[in-house]
Amino acid sequence: MKFATNVALIIGIAAMVPLAVLADGMRDNVLRQAIVRAGLVPFQETHVEVPEDLVNVGKLLFQTKDISLDRKTACASCHVDRFGSTDGIANAIGTGGNGEGLERLAGGGDIIPRNTLPFWGRGSKGFNVFFWDGKVDASSGTIHSQFAGQEPSSDPLVVAVHLPPVEVGEMVADLAQNDHLEGESVEAAGVVYDMLVDRIAARSDIGPALAAARGKAVEDLEFIDIAEGIAAFIRTNFQLQDNPLNRFAFAEGTMSESEQKGGLIFYGKGRCSSCHNGPYFTDFQFHAIATPQLGFGKNGFGIDYGRYNSTLRDEDRYRFRTPPLWNVTKTAPYFHSGSVQKLEDAILLHVDPLAGLSPETMTGEQRVQFYEQLKAWSGETISGVALAPDEIADLVSFLSLLSFESREKVAETN
Numbered sequence: 001m002k003f004a005t006n007v008a009l010i011i012g013i014a015a016m017v018p019l020a021v022l023a024d025g026m027r028d029n030v031l032r033q034a035i036v037r038a039g040l041v042p043f044q045e046t047h048v049e050v051p052e053d054l055v056n057v058g059k060l061l062f063q064t065k066d067i068s069l070d071r072k073t074a075c076a077s078c079h080v081d082r083f084g085s086t087d088g089i090a091n092a093i094g095t096g097g098n099g100e101g102l103e104r105l106a107g108g109g110d111i112i113p114r115n116t117l118p119f120w121g122r123g124s125k126g127f128n129v130f131f132w133d134g135k136v137d138a139s140s141g142t143i144h145s146q147f148a149g150q151e152p153s154s155d156p157l158v159v160a161v162h163l164p165p166v167e168v169g170e171m172v173a174d175l176a177q178n179d180h181l182e183g184e185s186v187e188a189a190g191v192v193y194d195m196l197v198d199r200i201a202a203r204s205d206i207g208p209a210l211a212a213a214r215g216k217a218v219e220d221l222e223f224i225d226i227a228e229g230i231a232a233f234i235r236t237n238f239q240l241q242d243n244p245l246n247r248f249a250f251a252e253g254t255m256s257e258s259e260q261k262g263g264l265i266f267y268g269k270g271r272c273s274s275c276h277n278g279p280y281f282t283d284f285q286f287h288a289i290a291t292p293q294l295g296f297g298k299n300g301f302g303i304d305y306g307r308y309n310s311t312l313r314d315e316d317r318y319r320f321r322t323p324p325l326w327n328v329t330k331t332a333p334y335f336h337s338g339s340v341q342k343l344e345d346a347i348l349l350h351v352d353p354l355a356g357l358s359p360e361t362m363t364g365e366q367r368v369q370f371y372e373q374l375k376a377w378s379g380e381t382i383s384g385v386a387l388a389p390d391e392i393a394d395l396v397s398f399l400s401l402l403s404f405e406s407r408e409k410v411a412e413t414n
């Protein structure tokens with residue numbers, strides 16, 4: 001009886017609305033449910049409140065080149081608005097580099113052998129694992145990092161902010177080879193921190209403001225105060241804002257046909273949401289996608305063992321933290337070594353890693369490495385998925401909904 005009424009109801013509605021529109025509405029509902037089931041929450045619910053005066057002085061700290069030993073590099077030098085808070089190049093270039101792109105890789109020294117990560121949602125609620133290899137990881141409730149028990153804070157973003165100033169300065173070569181900072185290097189980092197504190201405290205535009213925001217005298221400032229300031233700024237300026245996907249899921253927002261198709265693939269046959277899920281489109285786990293490697297690599301000679309660098313467990317080789325996807329259309333190039341320029345190709349390589357292979361340019365060692373990557377990838381959920389070019393185009397349309405702007409623009413200053 002109930003069935004009959006429902007059918008009558010549906011036929012009744014169908015008589016009024018064209019069938020395609022009706023099916024569309026049903027697909028919208030299915031999609032909305034899938035999005036919420038995969039962990040999206042209204043953007044406001046991710047926000048963490050931070051004192052306004054600390055955010056303001058944090059912005060000055062984020063922008064000043066005084067935060068690097070040779071005064072040539074600011075956080076804002078690599079984390080640039082125009083590129084969705086990344087730098088638009090494959091491997092980040094630290095202080096004192098010359099030339100462009102691959103040319104700079106030959107010189108060694110101040111190259112960070114990884115693709116710059118953007119800041120969207122970093123330090124918001126539940127965002128607990130930082131860097132491509134998760135070298136700052138608070139997901140278990142206890143922080144694990146290179147500080148090995150001597151963490152300067154229980155806030156993982158504050159710990160993460162401690163690392164770049166000692167990596168982009170003169171000490172980059174020492175530290176990059178020392179994935180587990182030993183006692184000596186922690187001390188070396190301490191020397192850098194002390195120099196930076198003296199410098200910042202002496203700045204009339206920053207020192208007193210930072211001290212006031214931290215409730216201290218200027219002469220009592222420590223590096224933790226600088227790190228808290230920068231973290232407050234990152235946490236606030238790049239927090240999630242209203243965006244088309246949020247409006248679709250939680251308000252009256254609509255999707256185009258291609259966006260909707262892409263969404264159904266993302267949460268359905270593409271299995272994207274088995275890893276890219278939760279409020280930030282990451283499971284904060286480590287997976288192997290067998291992406292091509294560009295540049296020296298964290299482990300040298302074109303090799304990056306990824307998560308292994310933090311855990312030294314063989315099974316973690318070639319695994320990387322599932323990257324969050326907010327503003328992903330703006331953060332090219334993609335993957336941990338920035339080896340892929342186009343979003344379409346980044347998606348294709350998830351399901352067809354061989355599409356990115358150019359054996360003629362690979363060393364024997366790299367071929368062995370790629371084979372190991374493929375073995376790891378074959379155990380991932382994505383390895384059984386096939387995607388046609390038009391499906392990949394739809395996925396790109398869908399991902400473009402994950403876009404919003406930072407609260408304020410940033411630019412490097414002296």
Ligand code: HEC
Nearest residue numbers: 074075078092093094112114115116117130131132160164
């Ligand atoms: C030379 C370019 C460069 C500069 C300068 C730089 N970064 Fe980064 N940043 C990177 C790269 C590259 C990564 C990814 C490194 C990795 O994961 O191994 C990164 C990652 C991060 C992350 C982790 C984001 C995530 O998703 O886990 C944080 C936090 C961060 N940087 C903060 C800062 C701060 C704070 C400063 C200034 C003190 C700064 N960065 C300066 C290049 C840079």
Ligand code: HEC
Nearest residue numbers: 270271272275287289291320321322323334335336380382
């Ligand atoms: C098995 C887990 C997993 C699945 C499933 C998965 N991804 Fe990923 N995705 C990753 C990992 C890990 C990376 C980073 C790999 C690297 O850097 O080497 C990544 C990277 C990306 C990137 C590049 C992001 C950046 O900032 O560089 C995009 C875009 C992306 N995935 C989209 C998708 C889409 C679309 C799907 C579905 C077709 C999907 N992913 C399925 C784990 C996954």
